[in-house]
Amino acid sequence: MMMKNDQLLALSESAIRYNHFLLDYCQTSISALSGCTAGIIGLTGLYGFLFYFICSILMSFVLVAFLGKNKSDYFLSTQSLFTSTIWSGLQTYLLFWTFLYGMCIDSII
Amino acid sequence: MAELLLDSKIRFWVFLPLMAITFLVGIIKHYLFIFMSNDKTVDKQQLTDSQALLRSRLIRENGKYLPKESFLMRKNYFTNEDSGFFVKQKRQSTVKNPMSDPKAMTEMLKGNFLNMIPMVVIGGWINWAYAGFLCTKVPFPLTFRFKPMLQKDVNLVSLDASWVSSASWYIINLFGLRSMYNLVLGENNAADQTKAMQDQMSGAALSMPDDISKAFKAENESLTITEHKWLLKGIEQSFLN
Numbered sequence: 553m554m555m556k557n558d559q560l561l562a563l564s565e566s567a568i569r570y571n572h573f574l575l576d577y578c579q580t581s582i583s584a585l586s587g588c589t590a591g592i593i594g595l596t597g598l599y600g601f602l603f604y605f606i607c608s609i610l611m612s613f614v615l616v617a618f619l620g621k622n623k624s625d626y627f628l629s630t631q632s633l634f635t636s637t638i639w640s641g642l643q644t645y646l647l648f649w650t651f652l653y654g655m656c657i658d659s660i661i
Numbered sequence: 662m663a664e665l666l667l668d669s670k671i672r673f674w675v676f677l678p679l680m681a682i683t684f685l686v687g688i689i690k691h692y693l694f695i696f697m698s699n700d701k702t703v704d705k706q707q708l709t710d711s712q713a714l715l716r717s718r719l720i721r722e723n724g725k726y727l728p729k730e731s732f733l734m735r736k737n738y739f740t741n742e743d744s745g746f747f748v749k750q751k752r753q754s755t756v757k758n759p760m761s762d763p764k765a766m767t768e769m770l771k772g773n774f775l776n777m778i779p780m781v782v783i784g785g786w787i788n789w790a791y792a793g794f795l796c797t798k799v800p801f802p803l804t805f806r807f808k809p810m811l812q813k814d815v816n817l818v819s820l821d822a823s824w825v826s827s828a829s830w831y832i833i834n835l836f837g838l839r840s841m842y843n844l845v846l847g848e849n850n851a852a853d854q855t856k857a858m859q860d861q862m863s864g865a866a867l868s869m870p871d872d873i874s875k876a877f878k879a880e881n882e883s884l885t886i887t888e889h890k891w892l893l894k895g896i897e898q899s900f901l902n
Binding site: 576594595596600646647 | 796800836839843844
């Protein structure tokens, strides 16, 4: 994917894009799943948002652990693993959280 | 403020169907798009031109992996002052009016058709069939400013801002399910209505440059000023170490 040569880096753009697509894929899955979970157990308010951030940061840590020391072969910066998709995933999370909360919690319906 | 209670039938006849409809319409749209799109026929001259432009761009970007002679040879082929490809080719500027080309017209109509049908028909139908329901409550408190966004066509001043009306629930689904389509249908799917709208606005749908001679001139200039920078210097050493 990438090799180090003095200071210059040789990158394959399509590979980078594919890696980011996979990262996005993971993020969407985690958002949907954690949104469902939060809805079913009936989290409200700040706890729900906290739950999302904990889940997605946990996912990033799992990815870091999974890639191990090959990490720099796939992603340029470790930071992008944590921050690049967290906001786009929030939308999916909110949708599923609201949906399952509305479906499961009897106090409002 | 008194707590509001919704009929549980709303859950199964409004709340759930809206999400299912939005999702399934997106999927149907994706497959209709695949079904209806046929291969475009491009004429030979245009294809040659766009391939030349593409090749020149690749040389600019990846020329650093080529030996110097190879790079200069390619650069010379394109930008030589007397016989370069970009200099020699004389194209009359063909800024075609898309209205006069029936083939482009059909393509455009088809694309618009597929985007407009779900937007207008489904949206209109949902507005008509599910008008005026409160569907659900978002599980977090919101400020008053969110009321017009979440409570479309329910104009109750004293209602708490966390309640969501059916029309708004449809719109939330429309935007929120975007990344789910990526998950289900793959990356470049046609289900994404909002992306298609953005494309229409910015005119990104037209990938072929209209005025080819102008594009040639620009590409000629940018290739001329590109210097060769050898990236693989000392690559043997670094591989052996």
